[in-house]
Every structure is written in C-alpha cells, then in structure tokens.
Amino acid sequence: MITSAFRPSEPRKTGRSQRFTLVELLVVMEVIAILAGILLPTLSKSKARAQAMFCLNNEKQLTLAWIMYADEHNGNLAYNLGSTGASTASLGKPPPSMSLNWVNNVLNWSKLNSDNTNAAKMVETGLGPYVDKAAAVYRCPSDHAVSAEQRSVGWSGRVRSYSMNAMIGDAGSFSQSGANVNLPDYVQFFRLTSIPLPSDIFVILDEHPDSIDDGYFVEKAYTDTWIDLPASYHAGAACFSFVDGHSETHRWLSSTTTPPPLPWAAGLPKAISTSDHAAMADFYWVLSRMSVEQRASNASP
Numbered sequence: 001m002i003t004s005a006f007r008p009s010e011p012r013k014t015g016r017s018q019r020f021t022l023v024e025l026l027v028v029m030e031v032i033a034i035l036a037g038i039l040l041p042t043l044s045k046s047k048a049r050a051q052a053m054f055c056l057n058n059e060k061q062l063t064l065a066w067i068m069y070a071d072e073h074n075g076n077l078a079y080n081l082g083s084t085g086a087s088t089a090s091l092g093k094p095p096p097s098m099s100l101n102w103v104n105n106v107l108n109w110s111k112l113n114s115d116n117t118n119a120a121k122m123v124e125t126g127l128g129p130y131v132d133k134a135a136a137v138y139r140c141p142s143d144h145a146v147s148a149e150q151r152s153v154g155w156s157g158r159v160r161s162y163s164m165n166a167m168i169g170d171a172g173s174f175s176q177s178g179a180n181v182n183l184p185d186y187v188q189f190f191r192l193t194s195i196p197l198p199s200d201i202f203v204i205l206d207e208h209p210d211s212i213d214d215g216y217f218v219e220k221a222y223t224d225t226w227i228d229l230p231a232s233y234h235a236g237a238a239c240f241s242f243v244d245g246h247s248e249t250h251r252w253l254s255s256t257t258t259p260p261p262l263p264w265a266a267g268l269p270k271a272i273s274t275s276d277h278a279a280m281a282d283f284y285w286v287l288s289r290m291s292v293e294q295r296a297s298n299a300s301p
C-alpha cells in the first residue's frame with residue numbers, strides 16, 4: 001500500500017490557549033494605566049513650558065515693535081491709554097482717540113462687544129504694523145478665558161492677553177501734567193532715552209483676564225491695593241518683557257495674587273493686608289519695575 005508523503009499538518013499542542021485570559025488583559029491594562037500616570041504629568045509640564053516660551057516670545061516681539069515705533073517717532077513712545085484717560089479731556093486738551101493707542105480694543109465679558117474678537121481692528125494701528133499685523137502675537141497660548149455667555153456663542157478665547165506698563169508712553173489725560181495721576185510720585189516715561197536701567201523696567205506683561213480691559217496696566221503705590229492684577233497662567237507665574245528687550249517669567253509668592261483665570265474671580269480692587277508678607281512682596285516686585293521715584297530720577301549721579 002502506497003502512502004502519501006504529504007499529510008495534513010496537525011495543530012501544535014502547546015498545552016494552553018494562545019489567547020489572553022481575562023486576568024492577563026487586566027494586568028496589561030493596569031500596566032498601561034501606570035505608565036500613563038507616570039508620563040502624562042511629564043507631558044503636561046512639557047506643554048506648559050512650551051506655552052510659557054511662546055508667551056515670552058510674543059512679549060519680546062511686542063517690545064521690539066514698541067522700540068521700532070519709538071525709533072520712527074523721534075524717540076517718543078507709543079500712546080498707552082486707559083479707556084478713561086482716552087475719553088476724559090483734562091487741562092483743556094482734547095483726549096486722544098483709542099485708535100491711536102498701542103492696541104485698539106477694550107475687552108470685557110460681554111458677547112456683544114466686538115473688541116473681544118475683532119483682531120483686524122486690534123492690529124490696524126499702534127504697534128500692529130510693527131508686528132506685520134500678526135494677531136497671534138497678542139495672545140498667550142495658555143489664555144482660554146471666556147465668560148459663560150461668550151462660550152454659549154462658540155467663543156474659545158478673546159484676542160488679547162497682554163497689557164502695557166502704565167508708566168511708559170503718553171497716557172492721555174492721566175499724564176497731561178507730565179506726571180501720572182495714578183502714581184504722581186513716580187516718573188512717567190515719554191521717551192525711550194529717558195528710561196533708566198532698561199533691564200529693570202517692564203513694558204509688557206500678561207494680565208489677569210478679569211482686569212485686562214484696556215491694555216493699560218496700572219497700580220497705585222500709596223494704597224497697597226491691586227488695581228490691575230498680573231496673570232498667573234504659567235504654573236503660578238506671569239511673563240514680563242523689559243525695555244532692553246529681554247523677557248522673563250516671575251512666580252508669585254501669595255495665593256491671593258493667583259486667583260483662577262475666570263470672570264469676576266480677581267475681586268478688584270483688592271486691598272493687600274500688611275500682615276500678608278508674600279502678597280506685599282508680589283505687589284512691590286511689580287511696582288518697583290514699573291518706574292522710579294521722582295526724587296531718585298532727579299538725584300544727581
């Protein structure tokens with residue numbers, strides 16, 4: 001009898017199934033969860049650091065634009081108007097228009113205010129031409145603050161996250177006397193060359209979304225009260241750019257300086273308790289980098 005050399009192959013018997021058991025599947029899922037728990041915070045921190053770097057670069061770009069503006073205007077700094085200072089005449093002089101300001105918008109939490117989303121208007125005048133009218137430069141990538149009514153119509157953010165130090169530039173009626181009515185004992189800088197220690201005076205900062213309004217960041221030294229509040233988007237820190245062109249982050253010491261970036265969360269104006277040493281340190285860190293006292297400026301070398 002002739003038998004074939006070719007026989008159908010038989011399944012290999014390994015003694016166990018090649019499929020995962022339920023226990024094995026649960027073990028694999030647990031390992032994946034543990035790895036995710038380890039990696040996700042690292043990825044989140046990396047993303048936050050990247051956003052802070054973008055924010056620093058945006059502020060640096062705006063400061064370079066501010067310097068170029070001064071170069072083309074005989075050393076005179078860009079208008080830096082509070083909305084009240086732009087709309088209230090003083091000392092017999094007509095108020096300048098907000099359209100002349102370094103940034104032409106006033107933000108709020110209303111869905112009816114087109115300034116919140118009108119990027120074209122924002123970049124048309126002021127520093128806009130010096131950043132090629134790139135609206136993205138005016139917004140921190142960590143800033144997603146909108147009100148409930150703004151979110152209800154599909155908004156994911158407003159067009160600006162940054163403000164300018166109130167003590168630099170023509171502040172309209174606030175500075176028509178040559179000094180700023182908000183900080184009369186401090187120097188108002190109208191020309192680029194008049195600013196001492198350019199590495200110590202900031203130009204741009206990211207401001208808390210609840211106080212950002214007109215892009216004019218102001219404090220009142222004699223009140224120990226936050227009038228406007230810096231932002232704290234970057235792990236409890238804010239970004240600042242300085243007259244000499246460098247930018248840096250500064251981490252706040254007090255929890256009262258870092259309310260969440262939500263509508264009406266800042267509670268401004270916010271008086272600072274003299275017993276809260278961390279909050280006082282935060283306040284005077286900002287104030288000391290806004291300007292110099294008049295007597296220090298006038299002192300002979």
